Amino acid sequence: MNSEAAIAINKDSVVRNSVYGKHVRTSDVILTGLIYLAASISILLLIGIMGYAFVRGIPQVNAEFLTSVPSTLKGTFGILGNIVNTLYIVVITLLIATPLGIGAAIYLNEYAKPGKAVRLIEFTTETLSGIPSIIFGLFGMVFFGNTIGLGYSILTGALTLTLMVLPLITRTTQEALKTVPDSYRSGALGIGATKWYMIRTILLPSAMPGIITGVILAIGRMVGESAALLFTAGSGFILPKNFFGKIFESGGTLTIQLYLCMQKAQYDEAFGIAVVLLVIVLAINGLAKYLACRFNVEK
Amino acid sequence: MNESFSIFSHHGSKSGVERAAEVIFTASGFFAVLAVASITLYMVISGVPALFQVGILDILFGSVWAPTAADPSYGILYVILTSIVGTFLAILIGVPIGVLTAVFLAEVAPKKLANVVRPAVELLAGIPSVIYGLLGLLILNPLMYKLELKIFEGSTTHQFTGGANLISAVLVLAVMILPTVINISESALRAVPSHFRSASLALGATQIQTIFKVTIPAAKSGIVTAIVLGTGRAIGEAMAISLVSGSAVNFPLPFNSVRFLTTAIVSEMSYSSGLHRQVLFTIGLVLFVFIMLINTSLTRLLKQSNVEEDKQVKGKGKKS
Numbered sequence: 262m263n264s265e266a267a268i269a270i271n272k273d274s275v276v277r278n279s280v281y282g283k284h285v286r287t288s289d290v291i292l293t294g295l296i297y298l299a300a301s302i303s304i305l306l307l308i309g310i311m312g313y314a315f316v317r318g319i320p321q322v323n324a325e326f327l328t329s330v331p332s333t334l335k336g337t338f339g340i341l342g343n344i345v346n347t348l349y350i351v352v353i354t355l356l357i358a359t360p361l362g363i364g365a366a367i368y369l370n371e372y373a374k375p376g377k378a379v380r381l382i383e384f385t386t387e388t389l390s391g392i393p394s395i396i397f398g399l400f401g402m403v404f405f406g407n408t409i410g411l412g413y414s415i416l417t418g419a420l421t422l423t424l425m426v427l428p429l430i431t432r433t434t435q436e437a438l439k440t441v442p443d444s445y446r447s448g449a450l451g452i453g454a455t456k457w458y459m460i461r462t463i464l465l466p467s468a469m470p471g472i473i474t475g476v477i478l479a480i481g482r483m484v485g486e487s488a489a490l491l492f493t494a495g496s497g498f499i500l501p502k503n504f505f506g507k508i509f510e511s512g513g514t515l516t517i518q519l520y521l522c523m524q525k526a527q528y529d530e531a532f533g534i535a536v537v538l539l540v541i542v543l544a545i546n547g548l549a550k551y552l553a554c555r556f557n558v559e560k
Numbered sequence: 561m562n563e564s565f566s567i568f569s570h571h572g573s574k575s576g577v578e579r580a581a582e583v584i585f586t587a588s589g590f591f592a593v594l595a596v597a598s599i600t601l602y603m604v605i606s607g608v609p610a611l612f613q614v615g616i617l618d619i620l621f622g623s624v625w626a627p628t629a630a631d632p633s634y635g636i637l638y639v640i641l642t643s644i645v646g647t648f649l650a651i652l653i654g655v656p657i658g659v660l661t662a663v664f665l666a667e668v669a670p671k672k673l674a675n676v677v678r679p680a681v682e683l684l685a686g687i688p689s690v691i692y693g694l695l696g697l698l699i700l701n702p703l704m705y706k707l708e709l710k711i712f713e714g715s716t717t718h719q720f721t722g723g724a725n726l727i728s729a730v731l732v733l734a735v736m737i738l739p740t741v742i743n744i745s746e747s748a749l750r751a752v753p754s755h756f757r758s759a760s761l762a763l764g765a766t767q768i769q770t771i772f773k774v775t776i777p778a779a780k781s782g783i784v785t786a787i788v789l790g791t792g793r794a795i796g797e798a799m800a801i802s803l804v805s806g807s808a809v810n811f812p813l814p815f816n817s818v819r820f821l822t823t824a825i826v827s828e829m830s831y832s833s834g835l836h837r838q839v840l841f842t843i844g845l846v847l848f849v850f851i852m853l854i855n856t857s858l859t860r861l862l863k864q865s866n867v868e869e870d871k872q873v874k875g876k877g878k879k880s
Contacts, residue, residue: 289768296668299660300677303742306735307680310687310695364588372585382589384859385596391789391855392599392848393796395822399844400599403606424595431592455574457581485688488798488822492829516799519690523803528698535691542686550679 314535321533330498338530340537342498346415346512349501350494351483353419353508354426359476361423362430367460369431370438390428394489397425401493413511418494425489426479433478437471438464474552481545484538487516496521600848607845610634610838619842625809625819627828627836634839636824638809640846643821645812646726646805647794650733654794655787657734658741659776665742666749667771678746685739689800696732696804697724704728708815721806721817729805729818736797737790744789748782749775781865788861792854796847798822821847 329339365382373379401421411417441464449459465472495511498518513521515534522531611619614634622635661681665674705723712718752775760770776783798820806817807827819827821843832840 286766286768289766292768292772293668296660296664299657300664300669302657303661303684303738304677304680306738307684310684310691313695313699314691361588361591364585365591368585368589372582373589378590382592385592387859388596388852388855389592391792391858392851393792393798393822395796395798395825396599396603396844396848396851399606399825399841400602403602403841404598424599427592427595455578457578460581481686485686487688487690488826491799491826516688516690519688519694520799523690523694523697528694531694535694538688538691542688543683546679546683546686 311539314532314539317529318532318534318536318539321529322536326533327537330500338527340498340515340518340534342500343513343515343518343534344537345500346494346497347484347514349415349507349512350419350422350490350514351480353416354422354483355476355479357419358423358426358430358479362427362475363434363465363472365427365431366434366438367464370435371456371460371464386428386431389424390432392425394425394486397421397489398492400424401489406493411509413493413495413497414509415494415512416508418490418512418514421489421493422483422486425486426482429479429482430472430475433475434468434472437468437475440471441467470552470555474549477545477549477552481542481549484514484541484545485516487514487520490514490517491520603841603845603848606838606841607848608842610835610842613835614839619839620846623811627832627839632836634835636839636843636846638811639819639821639824639843642726642805642810642812642818643795643847643850646730646733646818646820647791649726649730650737650794651787651791653730654734654737654790655741658738658786658790659745659783661738661742662745662749663771663776666746667767667775681739681742684735685743689736689797692732692736693800693803696728696800700728700731701804704815711815718815719808719810719817721815724804724806724817725815726805726812726818727814729801729820732800732804733794733797736800737794740793741786741790744786745779745783748779748786751782752778781861785858785861785865788854788858792851792858795850795854796822798826802826821850 325337326339327344328341329335329337330342331338365386369379369382373382398421401417401424405411405417405420406413411420445463445467446459449463450456454462490513494513494517496513496517497511498513501507501510515538519531519534519538522528522534619634619636620640621637622633623637624633624635625638626633665678665681669677701723703723704725704727705721708718708720708723708725712720756774756778757770760774761767765773801820802823805820805823807819808817809819809824810816812818824843825840825847828836829840
């Protein structure tokens with residue numbers, strides 16, 4: 262390289278790097294533009310989705326819509342039956358999944374020694390959370406529905422959903438247990454508490470906010486679930502005549518009813534249900550956020 | 561004398577409770593193993609018979625899907641291809657938008673704005689999938705139909721779909737994987753130590769150069785994890801696209817009405833019987849195999865990134 266060229270390059274770079282001659286790189290401008298574009302697409306999508314659903318759906322939601330069941334005889338369309346079914350499924354699933362999930366987390370965190378067994382459990386929990394809901398639906402239909410013989414019923418749906426939300430509850434409980442300081446454990450054990458007594462009276466109460474957040478997230482997942490329920494819980498919409506008997510009858514949740522409305526091109530009703538679902542999801546999200554915040558502050 | 565007050569008398573029942581507690585917790589710990597094992601078992605048991613009845617090659621590589629015809633044919637090649645192509649396209653659209661939004665949240669946006677946008681993105685993840693389907697059906701499909709009428713004006717060979725086609729489904733899927741991609745990429749970007757950025761800035765790189773040449777490469781493994789999880793979500797999604805993607809099995813071309821692995825199950829299970837039903841379970845098995853492949857590659861990825869992090873911590877061999 263001859264010296265003239267070197268000087269020219271040097272001059273050039275001096276000018277370029279000085280504050281006065283600072284120029285803006287074109288690629289920087291383009292990339293910044295792309296970043297802002299992508300972010301605004303994401304935000305506009307959310308606003309658009311919520312806005313459109315609320316604008317079309319809110320006029321549909323009224324007292325009759327919320328308190329009646331579909332009937333061609335009376336000419337009414339309502340979703341009370343589906344709301345009741347959703348409640349049934351959520352409560353039954355929680356009754357089974359919460360103890361199982363918390364138990365699994367306690368085993369992993371407090372009892373198990375690191376090794377193959379723990380790795381196996383953690384791997385399967387990961388796998389379980391990655392399986393799509395339609396596969397849970399197929400399994401639930403074949404196993405709970407046909408093999409065990411529950412058919413299309415709320416119980417089949419709830420058992421299927423149990424498998425689906427189990428990893429979520431296990432993982433959040435595990436996280437919550439991990440945040441309990443070890444000194445609590447040794448303190449309790451040191452003054453003579455047995456292990457189960459220590460878990461029951463010290464660990465679980467300390468980890469409670471985290472566990473509850475997990476349970477609330479699980480409720481959100483169940484309320485929004487559809488593919489796993491279509492072939493397990495069926496699509497019944499009649500109000501239960503018998504409180505416990507309903508468990509063995511078919512019952513479609515809000516999401517299933519929404520899907521059926523879409524299939525029958527009853528779009529207005531579908532948007533009405535969509536609004537109800539969105540409000541529930543919003544409330545659950547807010548509640549989980551609020552609890553998580555309080556939990557962090559207490560820490 | 562007064563045995564009920566002695567510690568010894570309680571010892572027996574207490575240790576019984578303790579042992580019971582341990583057994584119960586261990587059992588619930590292994591419940592996940594049991595669940596995965598039985599799901600695998602049942603998927604195989606119900607999916608394999610049709611493979612042999614129809615013939616493995618005929619079913620996996622046959623392109624004619626006519627399960628209810630007088631001379632039924634059960635080729636699911638186009639269904640498999642649709643799922644692969646559709647998922648790939650959804651990733652192609654969703655990932656750049658998602659990663660750039662994550663960059664915006666983690667690096668560019670002022671804190672206050674980021675604190676508003678982040679919960680909004682999380683909310684996007686919580687919206688039930690049928691609602692995405694409803695909106696796709698009522699917003700995307702009419703748009704696609706208009707486009708279709710324009711493009712294929714006067715065409716005699718094209719089968720008009722009313723807008724329920726591959727593009728609509730891909731767009732719905734792309735929107736649905738956004739929250740997953742954004743959340744995980746953002747936490748990966750945040751985990752990049754700030755001295756990486758400071759060093760790059762101190763060497764005279766602009767903020768954008770720092771982001772694209774230092775921060776994103778450093779967060780690579782996290783972003784790849786996000787993409788893999790997004791793929792899993794896209795390939796397993798059923799209800800959102802079942803009505804949006806159309807109702808006929810076709811080669812996955814943009815304006816064709818198509819059927820995904822998931823939508824084939826959802827839309828035909830209710831009226832299927834006999835061999836048709838068994839083939840639907842085979843479709844489920846194919847989907848299950850795909851998901852298992854994605855899951856295992858994910859576990860391997862996570863393991864790798866853990867190893868890499870250890871290396872970085874020890875300062876032995878930091879990759880450039």
